[in-house]
Amino acid sequence: MDHLAPLDNLVAALSRLPGIGRRTAERLAMALVQDRKGLMRILANALLEADDGLACCERCGSVTLSTRNPCELCTRPRKEARILCIVESPGDILKIEESGGFHGRYHALMGRISPMHGTGVADLRMDRLLERIADEGFEEVVLALGTDAESDATASYVRELLANRPVTVSRIAFGLPAGSAIEYSDAATLARALRGRQSM
Amino acid sequence: MDHLAPLDNLVAALSRLPGIGRRTAERLAMALVQDRKGLMRILANALLEADDGLACCERCGSVTLSTRNPCELCTRPRKEARILCIVESPGDILKIEESGGFHGRYHALMGRISPMHGTGVADLRMDRLLERIADEGFEEVVLALGTDAESDATASYVRELLANRPVTVSRIAFGLPAGSAIEYSDAATLARALRGRQSM
Numbered sequence: 001m002d003h004l005a006p007l008d009n010l011v012a013a014l015s016r017l018p019g020i021g022r023r024t025a026e027r028l029a030m031a032l033v034q035d036r037k038g039l040m041r042i043l044a045n046a047l048l049e050a051d052d053g054l055a056c057c058e059r060c061g062s063v064t065l066s067t068r069n070p071c072e073l074c075t076r077p078r079k080e081a082r083i084l085c086i087v088e089s090p091g092d093i094l095k096i097e098e099s100g101g102f103h104g105r106y107h108a109l110m111g112r113i114s115p116m117h118g119t120g121v122a123d124l125r126m127d128r129l130l131e132r133i134a135d136e137g138f139e140e141v142v143l144a145l146g147t148d149a150e151s152d153a154t155a156s157y158v159r160e161l162l163a164n165r166p167v168t169v170s171r172i173a174f175g176l177p178a179g180s181a182i183e184y185s186d187a188a189t190l191a192r193a194l195r196g197r198q199s200m
Numbered sequence: 201m202d203h204l205a206p207l208d209n210l211v212a213a214l215s216r217l218p219g220i221g222r223r224t225a226e227r228l229a230m231a232l233v234q235d236r237k238g239l240m241r242i243l244a245n246a247l248l249e250a251d252d253g254l255a256c257c258e259r260c261g262s263v264t265l266s267t268r269n270p271c272e273l274c275t276r277p278r279k280e281a282r283i284l285c286i287v288e289s290p291g292d293i294l295k296i297e298e299s300g301g302f303h304g305r306y307h308a309l310m311g312r313i314s315p316m317h318g319t320g321v322a323d324l325r326m327d328r329l330l331e332r333i334a335d336e337g338f339e340e341v342v343l344a345l346g347t348d349a350e351s352d353a354t355a356s357y358v359r360e361l362l363a364n365r366p367v368t369v370s371r372i373a374f375g376l377p378a379g380s381a382i383e384y385s386d387a388a389t390l391a392r393a394l395r396g397r398q399s400m
Contacts, residue, residue, distance in 0.1 A: 006246075006253035007263060013246035016239055018231045019224070030291040031218045032247070033254050033263050034310065039216055046206075048231070051240040054233050063207060063233050091230040110234065149278035155325035170248035 007033070059132070061108030061125060062093045064076050073097075073106055080104035082139040084132070084167075086158060089186050096144060097135070104142075107132060112154040113147065121157060129158075143171040147192070208320040209331050234260075259332070261325060262293045263306030273297075273306055280304035282339040284332070284367075288312050288346070296344060307332060312345065321357060329358075333398070342400060343371040346394070 014025035022119040031185070032040045057064045057071035064071030073093070085106035093106045108130060118192055132138070143158060145151040159169050175193035176185055207229060214225035232240045257264045257271035264271030273293070283304035287293055293306045309324040332338070343358060345351040359369050375393035376385055387395070 003265060003389075004254065006250040006263065006265075006326035010246045010250040013239070013243040016242070017228055024219070027219070027291070028217055030263070030294075033250065034256065035289060039213070040247050042216070044244045044251065047240050047247070048211045050206040050210040050229070050233065051244065054204065056234065063204060063230070065204065065206075075216040089230065090234060091227070112388040118342070146326070184278065 006170050010100060040148045040164065056090065056108075056110075058091070060106040061089045061090055061110055061116075062106060082137065082140075083142060084136075084138040084140070086129070087144050088146070088154070092144065099148075102193050105136070105138070109154065112150050113157060114150045124154075127157075130161070130165075133162065133167060138167055141167050141169045142168065145190075147173070147174055212320075253372065254309075256290065256308075259328075260293070260306040261290055261310055262306060262374065263290045264336075264377045283335075283342060284312050284338040284340070285342045285344050287344050288351070292344065302342075302347070305336070305338070312350045313357060314350045316350075317339070324373065326353075326361060330361070330365075333362065333367060338367055341367050343369065343372070345373055347388075 010029045010032070011022070011025045014020055015022050017025075020028070026054045032043070040058070053066055055066045055069055056062070057069055059070040059073060059074045062071050062073055083102075084107055085096065085102055086109065087096065088109055088111060090108050090110075093108060096102050096106075100106055107125070107129055108127075111119045111124055113119060113121060113124070115146055133141075141158075141162060142153045142171050145155050152185050155171055162169050173196055174189070175196055176182075176189065182190070205305055209231045210227045210232070214220055214228050220228070232243075238298050239338055247255070253266055254263055255266045255269055256262070257274060259270040259274045262271050262273055266353045280303045281325060283302075284307055285296065285304055286307050286309065287296065287304055288309055290308050290310075293308060293344070296302050296306075307325070307327075307329055309326070311319045313319060313321060314365060333341070341358075345355050346390075353373055362369050373396055374389070375396055376382075376389065382390070
C-alpha cells in the first residue's frame with residue numbers, strides 16, 4: 001500500500017494532544033479525512049487564528065488576546081484587587097471567573113510540583129510570583145489548588161515561600177460539594193469537611 | 201473579561217470532532233494555548249497538508265494520496281482480485297489490510313443503515329457498488345461488517361440488493377476472538393460461535 005505520509009503526520013500531531021492516544025488519533029484522522037464539510041480546513045484555520053490571536057498573559061498567565069497583554073483581569077479595576085488567587089492553570093482562572101466567587105487578581109503557576117512528571121519548582125512561575133508580591137501590594141494570597149498530593153505539595157511550597165512576605169496566605173475550603181449528601185460522600189472528603197468545620 | 205473569539209472558535213472547531221464533547225474541546229484548546237513547543241502550528245500544518253494531500257478513493261472509498269486516485273488497492277494486481285470486500289469505513293480497510301487475511305478489492309459504504317443517526321441507504325455508496333459489480337467482474341462479495349443491529353440491517357440490505365447479480369455473497373465469521381476462553385465469552389458471542397460451527 002502507498003505510504004500515506006500526510007495521514008501519518010496528522011495522526012502524529014493529533015497524538016501529541018493531552019489525553020489523545022494513538023488509537024483515538026487514528027480515529028480522529030480518519031473522521032477528518034472522511035468529513036465532507038471541510039472540517040479539516042476549519043480546524044486548521046481556527047488553530048492558526050488562535051496561534052496568532054491568543055497569548056498567555058505575561059503577568060497572571062491567563063489566556064488573553066495577543067493585543068492585550070497584560071490581560072484585562074490584571075489591568076481592569078477589581079473589587080478585591082488586594083487579593084491574589086494562585087491557581088495551577090489558565091483554565092482554572094476561567095472556572096473561578098465563571099463561579100463569580102472571586103473578584104481579585106490571579107496568578108497561574110502553569111503546573112504543580114510533580115516529581116513523577118518531572119515538574120519541579122523551577123518549571124513553575126514562582127519568581128514571577130515573588131516579583132508580583134513585591135510590586136503589586138497584595139495583602140492576601142489565596143491558594144486555589146486541588147486536593148491531591150501534588151497540589152498539597154505545591155500549596156506547602158508556596159506557603160513556605162511566602163512565609164516572610166507581608167501577605168496572609170489562605171487556601172480554599174475543602175468539604176462537601178454543593179448539592180451532595182453525607183451518604184454519597186467518600187471518606188477523604190468527609191474527613192476534610194469535618195476538619196474544616198465552621199461555627200454557625 | 202475580554203471576549204476571546206479565537207479561543208471560542210477553536211473550542212467550537214474541536215467540538216465538531218467525533219467523540220470530542222465541549223468539555224474535552226475546552227481542555228484541548230487550553231492545552232494548545234499553553235503549549236510552548238508550537239503544537240498549535242504543527243497541528244494546523246498537518247491538517248492543511250492532509251487536506252491537500254489526501255482524498256477518498258473514488259472507487260473503493262479508501263484513504264489515498266490525492267495524486268493517486270483510484271488508489272493503489274484498486275489498481276495494483278491482487279491475488280484475490282475477483283473478491284470484493286464490503287466494509288463500513290476506510291478505517292476498516294486499513295484494519296483488514298493490517299490483518300493480512302484478505303488480498304482482494306474493497307468497497308467502503310461510508311456508514312451503515314442507521315435510522316437513529318439519520319443514515320439511510322441513499323447516504324451509502326450503494327449505486328457505486330452496483331456499478332462496480334457490473335464493471336469489474338467480481339465473483340464473490342464478502343461483507344465485513346460488525347455484529348450490531350445496524351450492521352446486520354446493512355448486511356441484509358446488501359444481500360437483497362445483490363440477490364440477482366452474478367456474485368456469491370458471504371459474511372465474515374462471528375465467533376470466539378483469538379486467544380479467548382469460553383469462560384470469559386459473553387452469551388451473544390457464544391451463541392453466534394455455536395451457530396457458526398464448522399466440521400473438522
